[in-house]
Amino acid sequence: MTPHPSRYQSLHPTxxxxxxxxxEIMALRWARNGWQVVDMVRDxxxxxxxxxxxxxxxxxxxxxxLGEADLAPTAIEDAHGxxxxxxxxxxxxxxxxxxxxxxxxEVMRRAALSAGNSLRSLAEDVRGRCELTLDDWDEPIRIRxxxxxxxxxxxxxxxxxxxxxxxxxxxxxRHPSFNPxxxxxxxxxxxxxxxxxxxxxxxxxALALPETVWSVSWATLGELATEVVLTLATxxxxxxxxxxxxxxxxxxxxxxxxxxxxxxxLEPIWITTGGPATNRSVMLADPSLRDFLLGTLEDSDMxxxxxxxxxxxxxxxxxxxxxxxLTADVPVAPLVTRPVIAHVLxxxxxxxxxxxxxxxxxxxxxxxxxxxxxxxxxxxxxLGIYGEPDAVTWVAERVSGVLAGNAxxxxxxxxxxxxxxxxxxxxxxxxxxxxxxxxxxTTNVRSLSxxxxxxxxxxxxxxxxxxxxxxxSASSELSSTTFSTSRIxxxxxxxxxxx
Numbered sequence: 083m084t085p086h087p088s089r090y091q092s093l094h095p096t097x098x099x100x101x102x103x104x105x106e107i108m109a110l111r112w113a114r115n116g117w118q119v120v121d122m123v124r125d126x127x128x129x130x131x132x133x134x135x136x137x138x139x140x141x142x143x144x145x146x147x148l149g150e151a152d153l154a155p156t157a158i159e160d161a162h163g164x165x166x167x168x169x170x171x172x173x174x175x176x177x178x179x180x181x182x183x184x185x186x187x188e189v190m191r192r193a194a195l196s197a198g199n200s201l202r203s204l205a206e207d208v209r210g211r212c213e214l215t216l217d218d219w220d221e222p223i224r225i226r227x228x229x230x231x232x233x234x235x236x237x238x239x240x241x242x243x244x245x246x247x248x249x250x251x252x253x254x255x256r257h258p259s260f261n262p263x264x265x266x267x268x269x270x271x272x273x274x275x276x277x278x279x280x281x282x283x284x285x286x287x288a289l290a291l292p293e294t295v296w297s298v299s300w301a302t303l304g305e306l307a308t309e310v311v312l313t314l315a316t317x318x319x320x321x322x323x324x325x326x327x328x329x330x331x332x333x334x335x336x337x338x339x340x341x342x343x344x345x346x347x348l349e350p351i352w353i354t355t356g357g358p359a360t361n362r363s364v365m366l367a368d369p370s371l372r373d374f375l376l377g378t379l380e381d382s383d384m385x386x387x388x389x390x391x392x393x394x395x396x397x398x399x400x401x402x403x404x405x406x407x408l409t410a411d412v413p414v415a416p417l418v419t420r421p422v423i424a425h426v427l428x429x430x431x432x433x434x435x436x437x438x439x440x441x442x443x444x445x446x447x448x449x450x451x452x453x454x455x456x457x458x459x460x461x462x463x464x465l466g467i468y469g470e471p472d473a474v475t476w477v478a479e480r481v482s483g484v485l486a487g488n489a490x491x492x493x494x495x496x497x498x499x500x501x502x503x504x505x506x507x508x509x510x511x512x513x514x515x516x517x518x519x520x521x522x523x524t525t526n527v528r529s530l531s532x533x534x535x536x537x538x539x540x541x542x543x544x545x546x547x548x549x550x551x552x553x554x555s556a557s558s559e560l561s562s563t564t565f566s567t568s569r570i571x572x573x574x575x576x577x578x579x580x581x
Contacts, residue, residue, distance in 0.1 A: 496523025
């Protein structure tokens, strides 16, 4: 498989589909032909910096940007940036830049139900789309994939030939639990000294009981290693700097050697590392690890401990998301819910709300305007779930402080915040806050990019109660904003003359 002629290839598997394996094979083939492969890893800013304006050949690979197992709560905000980068690749006059995006079919279907125009357009874009199921893989392709993984695991040529001749190989590729991700994880545990007999035995055992792939290793992890992976599971799927991870997972005063030995013991099964030695980052090695680790929190004591050790607003947000409480803006229930985590959060809702307020106040002073609004969006969403009705007043005070010190409000971040405030308890305080945010955001539409954000939340004024007098006065704001946005598309003669 090669990238689509449109320069954009999107791979969408059903659960267990081989998207990651195919993306890696495609990237390997293009790398061998002299292309630079850039793994975007949910970092659009770094990808824009890596995009060269010259004629160098570059292939960008973006894995699960909208969420791994379910639509991420920030998918609406993220979609605009993803779309802009995709268009930058597709519209280039030179044919030297390509993009591969992978995303589960279930996530894309939920994106199509979103209120955000950019997110819906991503889900509905059929250019270069390829939907994948394991049924598309016949027996020879599965055997070839298995042999590739065993080759990279280090098995000798003699042992690989023995695997090809062994009748158990057919049993492996025909097994109902067969999927490339599971095969890869098993092969990661093999070495150059592994025999064909040992490899096939491990493969068949793991296929019979897939959870043993993680549970056996999990049982052997030490206290520090356990804390590291559980901390990573309560952060967004992203590269986490080791310096940040140490602050969150290591005990105060821990020796540098003990810390280093602890996190390094997790390679390569649990974590992968990247970046220069002076600024190294880590991620969970596989998306399925996050599901496994969050599954271990379906125990009230384990969830209580995570809640006690949560030290950032992001961690509280991910715990709420794991429970199924915090969701994206789609009119359907989350794909995954964890009732024990949800029960503990509900029981400790007042503590959670207090943590949200405390961590927000810590993060706001050093944040840029856009970052501060994103922080307040998450805080408003969590307080809408766990806070009391008067939490609206607290949010309004913080929003006023952010907007008062800044001449312009980024439209996308502002309207995303309004969308979260909409979920807070009804009342005049909420309506006043919505008017303040929406007015600040919509009156700062300055470019076509801002206009895209405005259109994503075109019904924003309707979030204010129809009976509210504030909604009636807001209509004049909407009219003036509509005029200003029309000037972006149709500048006056004088403006054209001055441009």
